[in-house]
Amino acid sequence: MVDRGDFQPFREEPADEASQDDTHARPSTASKPLAQMLRGPSEAIDKTLSNLDTMLGELFDQEMLQRAGVKRTVVVPEAAKALAQSPTVPAPVPTPIPVVPPVARVETPQPSAKPAAQPESRVLPEAPQAPAAPEMKSEAKPSGMVVLEADRGPVEAPKKEPSQGGRGPSDTGKGGGGGGGGGAFHKRLGPVDYSHSLQAGIKAVKHNLAIVMVFTLATNVLVLAIPIYLFQISDRVLSSRSIDTLIMLTTVIVGAVIMQSVLDALRRFILMRTAVEVAAQLGAPILSAAARASLQSNGREYQVLGDLQQLRSFLTSGTLLSLLDAPVAPVFLVAVFLVHPHLGSIVILSSFLLLIVAIFNQRATHAHFAEANGHLVRSNLHLDAMSRNSQIINALAMIPETVRLWGRDTASSLSAQVEAQDRNIGFASLSKAIRLLTQVSMLGWGAFLSIEGELTGGMVIAASIIAGRALGPIEGAIEGWHQVVQSRASYQRIATLLKTSPMNFERLKLPNPEGRLDVERLLFVPNGTKRVVLNGVTFSLMPGDSLAIIGNSGAGKTTLGKMLVGSILPTSGAVRLDLMDLRNWDQRQFGENIGYLPQDVQLFPGTIKANIGRMREDASDADIYEAAKLADVHELIASLPHGYETVVTADGSPLSGGQKQRIALARAFFGSPKMVILDEPNSNLDSFGEQALARALDHAKQNKITVVTITQRPALLQSVNKVLVLVNGTVVLFGPRQEVLSALAARGMNLEGGPFSNIQID
Ligand SMILES: Nc1ncnc2c1ncn2[C@@H]1O[C@H](COP(=O)(O)OP(=O)(O)OP(=O)(O)O)[C@@H](O)[C@H]1O
Numbered sequence: 001m002v003d004r005g006d007f008q009p010f011r012e013e014p015a016d017e018a019s020q021d022d023t024h025a026r027p028s029t030a031s032k033p034l035a036q037m038l039r040g041p042s043e044a045i046d047k048t049l050s051n052l053d054t055m056l057g058e059l060f061d062q063e064m065l066q067r068a069g070v071k072r073t074v075v076v077p078e079a080a081k082a083l084a085q086s087p088t089v090p091a092p093v094p095t096p097i098p099v100v101p102p103v104a105r106v107e108t109p110q111p112s113a114k115p116a117a118q119p120e121s122r123v124l125p126e127a128p129q130a131p132a133a134p135e136m137k138s139e140a141k142p143s144g145m146v147v148l149e150a151d152r153g154p155v156e157a158p159k160k161e162p163s164q165g166g167r168g169p170s171d172t173g174k175g176g177g178g179g180g181g182g183g184a185f186h187k188r189l190g191p192v193d194y195s196h197s198l199q200a201g202i203k204a205v206k207h208n209l210a211i212v213m214v215f216t217l218a219t220n221v222l223v224l225a226i227p228i229y230l231f232q233i234s235d236r237v238l239s240s241r242s243i244d245t246l247i248m249l250t251t252v253i254v255g256a257v258i259m260q261s262v263l264d265a266l267r268r269f270i271l272m273r274t275a276v277e278v279a280a281q282l283g284a285p286i287l288s289a290a291a292r293a294s295l296q297s298n299g300r301e302y303q304v305l306g307d308l309q310q311l312r313s314f315l316t317s318g319t320l321l322s323l324l325d326a327p328v329a330p331v332f333l334v335a336v337f338l339v340h341p342h343l344g345s346i347v348i349l350s351s352f353l354l355l356i357v358a359i360f361n362q363r364a365t366h367a368h369f370a371e372a373n374g375h376l377v378r379s380n381l382h383l384d385a386m387s388r389n390s391q392i393i394n395a396l397a398m399i400p401e402t403v404r405l406w407g408r409d410t411a412s413s414l415s416a417q418v419e420a421q422d423r424n425i426g427f428a429s430l431s432k433a434i435r436l437l438t439q440v441s442m443l444g445w446g447a448f449l450s451i452e453g454e455l456t457g458g459m460v461i462a463a464s465i466i467a468g469r470a471l472g473p474i475e476g477a478i479e480g481w482h483q484v485v486q487s488r489a490s491y492q493r494i495a496t497l498l499k500t501s502p503m504n505f506e507r508l509k510l511p512n513p514e515g516r517l518d519v520e521r522l523l524f525v526p527n528g529t530k531r532v533v534l535n536g537v538t539f540s541l542m543p544g545d546s547l548a549i550i551g552n553s554g555a556g557k558t559t560l561g562k563m564l565v566g567s568i569l570p571t572s573g574a575v576r577l578d579l580m581d582l583r584n585w586d587q588r589q590f591g592e593n594i595g596y597l598p599q600d601v602q603l604f605p606g607t608i609k610a611n612i613g614r615m616r617e618d619a620s621d622a623d624i625y626e627a628a629k630l631a632d633v634h635e636l637i638a639s640l641p642h643g644y645e646t647v648v649t650a651d652g653s654p655l656s657g658g659q660k661q662r663i664a665l666a667r668a669f670f671g672s673p674k675m676v677i678l679d680e681p682n683s684n685l686d687s688f689g690e691q692a693l694a695r696a697l698d699h700a701k702q703n704k705i706t707v708v709t710i711t712q713r714p715a716l717l718q719s720v721n722k723v724l725v726l727v728n729g730t731v732v733l734f735g736p737r738q739e740v741l742s743a744l745a746a747r748g749m750n751l752e753g754g755p756f757s758n759i760q761i762d
Contacts (some may be wrong), residue, residue, distance in 0.1 A: 038474055047216040067249070194498040197285040201278050205315070208274040208556035213324060220328040222260035223469055224335070227462035229253040234458030244262075268316075273316035282308055286494060289501040292587075295567060302376055304497050322476025323484070332470035338441035339463040340455055343442050347467045350438035354431050354474040361427035361478055362485070368420035369482055373489075375413030382406040389653055420482065426477045434641075435471045439464050501508035507586040513578040513593050515543035515674035515706035517564070522573035524559060533559050534729045541722070543674065546697055548717055548737070551726035557710045558599050560726065561679045564708060565596045577675060595668030595676035599683070599710075601661050603652050609644040612666045623671060630699045631666035632692040659685040665696060675706040682713055694719045717741070 011420055229249060237246045258762060284306055290301035314320060329604050333351075337344030385505050386402050392400050446460030477484070515539065524534040535557045549557050560570040563575055566582040574581045582590065613619025624644065629636040636659060640646045652660045661684045668676050682690050697719040700707045709716055717723065721739040725733035733740045 001695045012339055023327070029267050041193060043164050049623055091331050116561040130561065159413065163401060165323075194285040194289050194501045194503065196284060198248060198495055198498040201281040205274055208270055208277075209324075212267045212270050212274075213327075215263045215270070216324045217328060219260050219263045219267065220325060220331070221470070222256045222263065224466065224639065225256035225260065229464040230465070231456075231462040232456040233457045239696070242325045258547070260757065267321075271320065276628055277576070278315065279308060279312050282494065282498075285395050285498055285618055289503065292503055293497060294502060298378065300381070301497060303380060304493050306380075308494050310487055310490040311494070313488075314483055319361060319476060319480025319483045322473045326473040326477065329470045329473050335466050336470065337465050338447060339459050339466075340446070340486060342445060343460075343467070344462045346438060346445065347470055350434055350467075350471055351474060354435050354471060354478065357427055357431045357434065358474065358481065359583045360482055361424060363424045364427070365420040365482060366485065366521050368416045368423070369485060370418035372413045372420060375409045375416060379406050379409035379413060379449075424479075424482055428475075431475050431478045432536055438467060439473060439675065441466055447645070468674050474684040504585070507584075509586060509589065510578075510580060512589070513580075513674045515541075515704065516575075516576075516578050517541040517545075517706055518576040518579065519564070520568045520574045520576065522560070522563060522575070523692055524556075524563065524568070525571045532729055534563070537573070537726075537729070539724055539731060539733050539734045541706050541708070543706055544701060545722055546701055546707040546720040548720040549710045549726060550712070550717075551707060553712070555726040557726055557730040559729075560598075561677050563597075564675075564677050565594060566590065567596075571627055592671055593674050595670070595673040597664050597668045597676075597678045597681050599679040601652075601657075601664045601684075603648045603663060605650045606646060606648065607644065607645045608640070610662055611648060611663060612644075613671055614667060619670070627666045628671075629663065629672035630669040630696060630703070632696045632699070633662045634642075636662055636692075658686060658689050661685060662689060662692065669696070669700070669705075672703075673705060675708075676700060677708045679710045680712060682711065682716060692717050 016166055033237070044590070084129065197707050232249050233246070236242075237249065283305070287302075289380045290304050292718055293301040329351075333347055382402070382405050386406065389402075393399055436698070442464045443460060446455055446463060449455045450457055450460055498657050517538055519539050523535040524536050525532055537556075537560060539547075549560065551557050559568060563570055566575070566585075566587075569583070574583075576582070577585065577590070577594075589742075604615055606615065609621075609624055610619075625634065629643075637643055637646075648655060648660075648663075654665065661681065665681055668678065685693060694716070697709070697716070699709060701721075707720075709720060711717075717737060720737055722735065723733070723737045724731055725740065725744070733743055
């Protein structure tokens with residue numbers, strides 16, 4: 001299947017590209033840590049945290065608020081604050097963070113005031129009559145299909161007066177973020193380009209690691225202080241019995257040790273902030289790219305956020321410090337050689353042995369760690385399914401079964417992990433033994449050389465300590481090898497997700513659509529199956545048309561509906577809105593111009609107002625009210641104790657199924673969409689709700705909104721002007737309502753009597 005590819009939830013307006021660049025070039029912990037650190041740890045922490053706050057504020061402020069058309073103000077959302085307060089981050093500095101003002105109540109316009117938001121003021125200009133298109137080619141018609149009306153010609157975008165945008169009152173011509181603007185169009189939209197975010201993250205890490213490396217070198221040089229001290233004490237102070245020398249040496253060494261501890265702490269501070277910077281830089285891009293990519297999968301991509309967590313842990317781990325120490329190891333080796341070549345040879349031999357152990361360790365544990373990871377991913381998916389279905393799990397007493405499903409994968413993951421860790425511990429112990437034996441042999445052989453008069457006792461002890469430092473990084477790498485492998489895999493998954501995101505590509509910003517829909521020879525064979533769910537589906541609708549798609553259960557109606565909104569991509573064929581293939585629309589602009597009510601209605605936790613406004617921060621009260629009026633749910637909402645401020649939980653309570661469906665209908669009508677797809681919008685409605693729905697469809701017709709309604713119930717047929725009959729994924733009838741109903745009646749099927757069932761047309 002082909003990815004449609006251009007969802008850009010945080011798209012920048014081109015004019016803002018410079019400011020987007022600013023984000024990547026902004027002052028960060030990467031830019032000034034050295035200067036900060038040198039001013040003292042606590043000042044450095046405060047300063048860096050302050051930078052972090054600014055960085056997070058800028059990240060979210062810029063990416064969310066500016067895209068939403070809100071003027072750039074310093075508002076740090078709760079998520080950013082929570083991130084800044086995550087356990088790995090010290091307490092935030094007392095930098096004042098402006099608090100997001102509480103949500104204001106929806107101000108419903110006074111009936112007498114007749115505000116600009118009222119439906120009457122929204123009637124769109126008439127679309128010009130489209131020229132007739134050639135008839136549908138006969139080979140495209142599935143056998144048995146009766147086409148009562150075929151394609152019409154392309155719709156010319158009507159010339160609008162600036163005041164006649166057809167957008168809601170909030171329309172600024174800038175499209176509220178990604179697209180949508182009525183004024184400026186036909187210009188290239190720069191891609192969001194998540195690979196750029198990845199590069200910015202890598203750059204920050206590299207920059208900080210370079211600074212850490214400087215501290216590491218200094219730390220490792222200072223580490224030599226202790227062996228040198230020992231050597232001097234035993235070979236100089238004890239023989240000369242000079243107190244002055246002892247005091248002088250001790251003073252120097254104490255200074256070196258303190259310095260070494262401070263530098264070691266500083267490199268850890270920097271690494272910790274690097275981890276936070278990586279999380280802040282990549283969190284939002286990964287979640288956005290995962291949300292887009294999950295369209296084609298079962299949501300596994302969301303687990304890439306876990307990979308980001310893995311990278312964060314690695315950046316603050318002892319394993320990374322060991323790896324950073326590794327380049328200095330040869331210096332220690334040379335130092336041991338300088339003490340005596342025999343001792344140097346012992347260390348080299350041990351290093352080889354440790355390397356061999358490291359390679360065997362990697363080979364012995366790799367498959368088990370990979371297996372453990374695979375099971376962990378699956379058990380997380382079970383967990384996710386459990387949290388989504390908590391109602392049914394409790395109602396049907398399915399807790400033991402679902403826990404067993406989760407437990408099976410968790411147990412497999414744990415046992416694979418135990419297997420891998422057993423081996424890892426075995427190899428780590430072996431490497432530790434090699435290191436200790438190395439020191440024993442160095443001391444033993446050193447003592448022999450000392451007896452022979454080639455070395456002093458102090459030199460032997462000093463060489464033994466230095467050898468320990470030389471072998472330490474190899475040992476550390478062996479112990480943390482699993483983390484290295486996991487982090488590398490995590491990085492690769494993150495890089496693949498960000499680099500291959502379809503949102504990285506440039507789009508042409510089009511004028512807002514008028515609502516013409518062309519569906520061309522849709523074929524859908526789900527991946528991994530041979531089942532043809534949709535076969536050659538072809539039809540066209542003009543702006544303001546309302547179509548009912550009817551058919552037996554399993555005929556493919558929902559699948560077709562999902563395809564019309566681009567949430568499923570066809571195996572072949574195309575769905576076009578105003579002649580443009582959905583794959584080529586800017587996702588944000590497309591989403592703002594359509595409405596969708598899925599069969600399985602889900603609301604987001606939040607107020608009814610926020611749900612109708614699609615959780616957009618720039619949704620105006622007037623827009624929300626307008627959508628509620630269009631969907632004829634204002635009365636229903638007014639009857640709730642808290643009206644538009646009623647808070648809905650994840651499972652939709654306190655709303656009934658029908659109320660949820662009607663609120664979701666208002667969400668579909670939010671933002672003056674030009675095309676709305678409703679999948680069984682009346683499945684939970686009583687007769688009053690159905691009447692309100694019929695009125696909503698009338699409003700849509702008056703506003704020239706193209707509406708496609710998938711339904712199993714005949715009541716809605718009165719509100720549409722066209723009907724499409726789908727049988728086993730094939731269109732068998734399509735045309736004006738009365739003609740289709742007559743054609744069905746001629747075949748002995750009277751659909752106006754009761755729910756559709758057993759529609760059989762050859
Ligand atoms: N991803 C998929 N993999 C396999 N089969 C699929 C997939 N998507 C849809 N189908 C199959 O396609 C058929 C049509 O499904 P669809 O949900 O579109 O039917 P429908 O007409 O909406 O039915 P209903 O009225 O009961 O909701 C079903 O048999 C379904 O099993």
